[in-house]
Amino acid sequence: MSRLVVGGSVGFFVAAIFNSILVVVKETNEGVHDWLAQVFTHHWLGQGIVVILVFLVVTALVYSLSKPELSESLSNKLTATVVAGALLSYLIIAGFFLL
Amino acid sequence: MAYVGMESGPHVFFALLAMLVAALTLGMVYRNGNTSRTRQLALILAILVWLSWISIAPVYMYEYGTDKAVIKSNPETAAAHSIGMETKEHVFYTGLILATLVPMIAYGTNGESGRRLLLAVLVLIIVGGIILDAYGAWIQTSAKIAYALRGG
Numbered sequence: 001m002s003r004l005v006v007g008g009s010v011g012f013f014v015a016a017i018f019n020s021i022l023v024v025v026k027e028t029n030e031g032v033h034d035w036l037a038q039v040f041t042h043h044w045l046g047q048g049i050v051v052i053l054v055f056l057v058v059t060a061l062v063y064s065l066s067k068p069e070l071s072e073s074l075s076n077k078l079t080a081t082v083v084a085g086a087l088l089s090y091l092i093i094a095g096f097f098l099l
Numbered sequence: 100m101a102y103v104g105m106e107s108g109p110h111v112f113f114a115l116l117a118m119l120v121a122a123l124t125l126g127m128v129y130r131n132g133n134t135s136r137t138r139q140l141a142l143i144l145a146i147l148v149w150l151s152w153i154s155i156a157p158v159y160m161y162e163y164g165t166d167k168a169v170i171k172s173n174p175e176t177a178a179a180h181s182i183g184m185e186t187k188e189h190v191f192y193t194g195l196i197l198a199t200l201v202p203m204i205a206y207g208t209n210g211e212s213g214r215r216l217l218l219a220v221l222v223l224i225i226v227g228g229i230i231l232d233a234y235g236a237w238i239q240t241s242a243k244i245a246y247a248l249r250g251g
Contacts, residue, residue, distance in 0.1 A: 005207040005216070008200045016193045023189045042160040044188055048152070051192045055199070075212035079219045082200070086223045089193040090230075097185045 002070035003063050009078040011059030013085035019051045020092035027096070106162055110155035111235065117147035117198065118228040124201075125221040132214055133205055141205035141217075144224070148198035152191065159188065169245045170238070176248070179241030187234035194227050 026033045026043060033043050040046030124140040131137075163184075170180045197220060204217045 002207055002213075004203050005213065008203040008207075009216070012196050012200050015196045019189065019192050019196075045156060045160060047189070048192050048195070051196065055196050070208060070212060072212045075208075075216055079216045082197075082216070083219055083223065086193060086197060086227065090190055090227070093189050093193075094186045097182045 003066045003068055004059075005070060006066040006074070006078065007059040007061075007063030009082050010062040011055045011057075013081045014058045015051050015055035016085040016089035017092075018054045019047070020089045020096075022047055022050065023093050024096050106158045107155060107235075110151050110158070113147050113151035113154060114228060114232070117144055117151060118225055118232075120144045120147060121201075121221050121224045121228070125218065125225065128214060128217055128221065132210075133208060133217055137217075138202070138205040141202040145198045145202050148195055152195055166242050166245075169249055170241055173245045173248050176241040176245040179238050183234045183237045183241070187231050187238070190227070191231060194224065194231065197224060197227070 022032075026036065026047065036043040036046030036050070040049055120140055121144055124137050124144060127134070127137050127140070167180055167184070171177045201217070201220055201224065204213060204220060207213070208216065
C-alpha cells in the first residue's frame with residue numbers, strides 16, 4: 001500500500017505545479033482558455049478535470065514504478081515534496097493574479 | 100422555492116465541515132497515531148472536499164457571472180474578483196487533490212514515518228482552508244458593497 005502513498009505524493013506535486021502553470025498559460029493564451037471552455041463547457045471546469053487527470057496518470061505511473069517499502073528517509077522526502085508542491089502552487093497562482 | 104443567497108451555502112457548509120474533520124483528524128493522529136478511526140475520518144474529509152467542489156461548480160459556472168459583472172464594475176470592489184476569486188477558484192484544485200491524498204496516506208501507511216506525512220498534509224489542508232475561506236469572505240463582502248454602490 002505504501003506504493004500508493006509514493007505515487008499519490010508525487011502525483012500531487014506534479015498536479016499542483018501543473019495546475020499553477022495551466023492558470024498562467026490559460027490566462028495569457030486565449031486559445032487554451034477557449035479550448036478548455038469549448039471542450040468542457042467552462043474553462044474552470046475543464047481546468048479541474050485536466051488537473052485531476054494529470055494527478056491520476058502520474059500517480060498510476062509512479063505507483064507502478066515504485067518499491068513497496070516506505071522508509072523513513074523516503075517519507076521525509078515525500079513530506080517535503082508535498083509541502084513544496086502546495087506552497088509553490090499557491091505562490092504561483094496568488095502571485096500571478098496579484099502582480 | 101428558491102432560497103436567494105443560499106446558492107453557495109452547501110459549498111461553504113461542506114468546506115467548513117471538511118476543515119473541522121481535518122482539525123479533529125490532526126488532533127487524533129498527533130495524540131494516538133494513525134488508527135482505523137483516523138483512516139475513516141480521512142476518507143470523510145476527502146468526500147467533503149469533493150462535495151464542496153461539486154456543489155459550487157454549477158453556481159460558479161452559471162450564476163456567479165451576474166455578481167462578477169457587478170463586482171468588477173466598481174473600482175473599489177474589482178480586486179475582490181480579479182485577485183480574490185481568481186486565486187480562490189484555481190488554488191481550490193490544489194486543495195482538492197491534496198484532500199484526495201489524505202485517505203491514500205492514511206490507508207497506505209503505518210508507524211511514525213507515515214504519521215509525519217499525514218500530519219503535514221492535514222496542517223496544509225487546515226491552513227489552506229482558512230486562506231480560501233478568507234478569500235470567500237472578501238468576495239461576499241465586496242459583492243454586497245458593489246450592489247449597494249450600484250443601488251446608489
